Amino acid sequence: SQQGEEDPQALSIQEGENATMNCSYKTSINNLQWYRQNSGRGLVHLILIRSNEREKHSGRLRVTLDTSKKSSSLLITASRAADTASYFCATVSHGNNRLAFGKGNQVVVIP
Amino acid sequence: GAGVSQSPRYKVAKRGQDVALRCDPISGHVSLFWYQQALGQGPEFLTYFQNEAQLDKSGLPSDRFFAERPEGSVSTLKIQRTQQEDSAVYLCASSLGTGQGDSPLHFGNGTRLTVT
Structure with a gap:
């Protein structure tokens, strides 16, 4: 089944820096979503971008989607220690209602 | 409720035992999903309910896994043996x-x- 794959998988940055992570997928999609997961907790929805959108902002988050390259990026600006978490992209492909998650990016923000 | 509630939080079972995992979704939410997440991996889809109807169970790894949502609200995932x-x-x-x-x-x- 089609699945997003994040790159890089582990990122360690200083507080205040920006964090960028990428996600690629294999088939045509309806939309792409990003989720955050703190250790030992469930996933929290961050942002949804539809296949006809190219960029979306939500607070310190910026998501881009390039359907021609089948890729998306998540940028967290001015990172905070509380942003330390794993970040997952998830996609729903055409003709398949299954929401498929990638392996995740672990982000550590050092105070 | 305020959010999705699952119980128990932790379960230790001896090999061969049956377990039942409970999920209380957000009130009024039509769709309910179960995922399995191995350590260091992303969640893997197991099954999907729309109200009480199980519309997709293609992710269940074996016939030892069974899920139900009889009244379209609370759901139970059961794993046998x-x-x-x-x-x-x-x-x-x-x-x-x-x-x-x-x-x-x-x-x-x-x-x-x-x-x-």
């Missing part, structure tokens, strides 16, 4: 929409199952 490879975190999610991708999923904190 547990095996060590069943050890994982089982996540439940609900959403207001009727598709798997048209509205955000709200996740519970999961049940960590350890089979010894």
Whole structure:
């Protein structure tokens, strides 16, 4: 089944820096979503971008989607220690209602 | 309730035992999903309910796994004759929409199952 794959998988940055992570997928999609997961907790929805959108902002988050390259990026600006978490992209492909998650990016923000 | 609630939070089972994991979704949410998450991996889809109807169970790894949502609200995931490879975190999610991708999923904190 089609699945997003994040790159890089582990990122360690200083507080205040920006964090960028990428996600690629294999088939045509309806939309792409990003989720955050703190250790030992469930996933929290961050942002949804539809296949006809190219960029979306939500607070310190910026998501881009390039359907021609089948890729998306998540940028967290001015990172905070509380942003330390794993970040997952998830996609729903055409003709398949299954929401498929990638392996995740672990982000550590050092105070 | 305020969010998706799962119980128990932790479950240790001896190999061969049956377990039942409960999920209380957000009130009014039509869709309910179960995912399995191995350590260091992303969640893997198990099954999907729309109200009480189980519309997709293609992710269930074997016939030892069974899920139900008889009244379209609370759901139970049952695993019979547990095996060590069943050890994982089982996540439940609900959403207001009727598709798997048209509205955000709200996740519970999961049940960590350890089979010894």
